[in-house]
Amino acid sequence: xSLPLPMFPTKKELPxxxxxxxxxxxxxxxxxxxxxxxxxxxxxxxxVCRTEMVGAYHLFIDDNKHLYMRIKFIFIFSFQGxxxxxxxxxxRLVADLMNDLGMLMDLVSPLFPSAFIFIVCIGSLSRSFTxxxxxxxxxALTQHFALQNNTADISAKEGSQETxxxxxxxxxxxLLAHITMGHSTIIWFSFLSLTMFHMxxxxxxxxxxxxxxxxxxxxxxxxxxxxxxxxxxSPKEVSVLEHxxxxxxxxxxxxxxxxxxxxxxxxxxxxxxxxxxxxxxLSYAGSEYEKGKYLLLENKGIVSIVVHKDSSSGDVIxxxxxxxxxxxxxxxxxxxxxxxxxxxxxxxxxxxxxxxTERLLSSSIVWRANWTHKKIN
Numbered sequence: 001x002s003l004p005l006p007m008f009p010t011k012k013e014l015p016x017x018x019x020x021x022x023x024x025x026x027x028x029x030x031x032x033x034x035x036x037x038x039x040x041x042x043x044x045x046x047x048v049c050r051t052e053m054v055g056a057y058h059l060f061i062d063d064n065k066h067l068y069m070r071i072k073f074i075f076i077f078s079f080q081g082x083x084x085x086x087x088x089x090x091x092r093l094v095a096d097l098m099n100d101l102g103m104l105m106d107l108v109s110p111l112f113p114s115a116f117i118f119i120v121c122i123g124s125l126s127r128s129f130t131x132x133x134x135x136x137x138x139x140a141l142t143q144h145f146a147l148q149n150n151t152a153d154i155s156a157k158e159g160s161q162e163t164x165x166x167x168x169x170x171x172x173x174x175l176l177a178h179i180t181m182g183h184s185t186i187i188w189f190s191f192l193s194l195t196m197f198h199m200x201x202x203x204x205x206x207x208x209x210x211x212x213x214x215x216x217x218x219x220x221x222x223x224x225x226x227x228x229x230x231x232x233x234s235p236k237e238v239s240v241l242e243h244x245x246x247x248x249x250x251x252x253x254x255x256x257x258x259x260x261x262x263x264x265x266x267x268x269x270x271x272x273x274x275x276x277x278x279x280x281x282l283s284y285a286g287s288e289y290e291k292g293k294y295l296l297l298e299n300k301g302i303v304s305i306v307v308h309k310d311s312s313s314g315d316v317i318x319x320x321x322x323x324x325x326x327x328x329x330x331x332x333x334x335x336x337x338x339x340x341x342x343x344x345x346x347x348x349x350x351x352x353x354x355x356x357t358e359r360l361l362s363s364s365i366v367w368r369a370n371w372t373h374k375k376i377n
Contacts, residue, residue: 083363084137084140086215088137089244090246091133091137092134092138092141093244094246096130098126098130098133099130099134100195102130104123106120107188109123203244207244209239210234210238211235211239213361214355217243217261218238219324223260223325224260226346227325231349232353235354263302264305264327265304265305266316266320268297268306269367270367270369277299281306292308292315293310294306294322296332303324303327305319307368307369308368308370311368316359321343321346322339325339
């Protein structure tokens with residue numbers, strides 16, 4: 001293990017690690033119940049005798065099934081682009097939820113012998129989803145904790161911590177499974193109780209993360225607060241306001257003014273615009289956006305951003321902030337005046353509060369455009 005050890009965990013990581021260790025142990029405890037059910041040792045299985053050959057075939061098929069599903073989910077997640085980076089907290093929590101769902105399917109499967117394979121496959125899908133999503137978000141969170149750009153060092157120590165949590169969880173799982181064997185009521189009560197506590201600990205662990213990178217939602221929260229008060233929120237204050245669950249799971253989120261970023265489309269395809277929108281876009285290209293590497297187009301409260309093919313990460317974040325201002329003010333000239341007057345001061349205050357303003361974490365910008373400025377004699 002790399003040194004120095006006293007640097008891990010730091011004060012920044014300690015609240016998250018306190019909650020993160022608990023789910024690691026609980027997951028292994030709950031996993032024993034689900035494994036016993038699928039192997040025929042659960043409370044609802046009529047036969048508890050399995051030969052060594054059946055067990056070997058079960059493990060072989062189960063491993064290959066997981067590998068196949070992981071490859072499929074990796075292909076699916078490749079279309080998400082950097083969405084896993086920009087919403088790492090949300091995907092991390094969703095991954096843990098899907099993992100619990102997978103173990104629940106394994107425990108339920110003996111109750112329905114006719115649909116046993118179908119239910120077990122659903123559980124396998126859930127765990128495969130978990131493996132891909134949790135692995136991707138772990139990399140993003142490791143970079144957050146690498147305060148001295150020592151990502152490999154933090155990753156190694158995190159792996160050691162997970163190993164200890166796994167050993168403790170396996171020991172507790174075997175003990176609890178042995179004590180409760182044959183008592184279906186106690187097994188279900190233990191499983192549901194541990195699962196609820198597991199999800200609570202994961203939620204608290206994610207809530208303790210005070211990410212300093214700018215994604216779409218955090219940018220919206222910061223900009224609206226700055227426009228209202230002239231001040232900038234700290235990463236800890238923003239972490240309380242941002243969502244860690246998908247927006248569709250929070251019915252009140254649509255009424256929240258801080259969801260302004262949902263009215264901004266970053267990197268639209270120019271060919272998808274109609275004739276009137278194209279003329280308006282061309283007029284912008286030759287006027288106030290002459291020096292910019294992006295173009296904005298507002299239509300019915302939705303602001304679309306056309307990104308130049310030579311735009312830098314700084315141009316992208318400036319264009320997104322400009323689009324947020326336009327979506328808030330609903331006036332192109334006023335938004336341009338605000339950007340000219342306050343944008344540099346806003347970025348300076350963000351950097352002073354510890355925010356990383358080098359780039360915007362967002363979905364991948366697939367479509368870019370090219371335009372030039374020429375004077376006509």
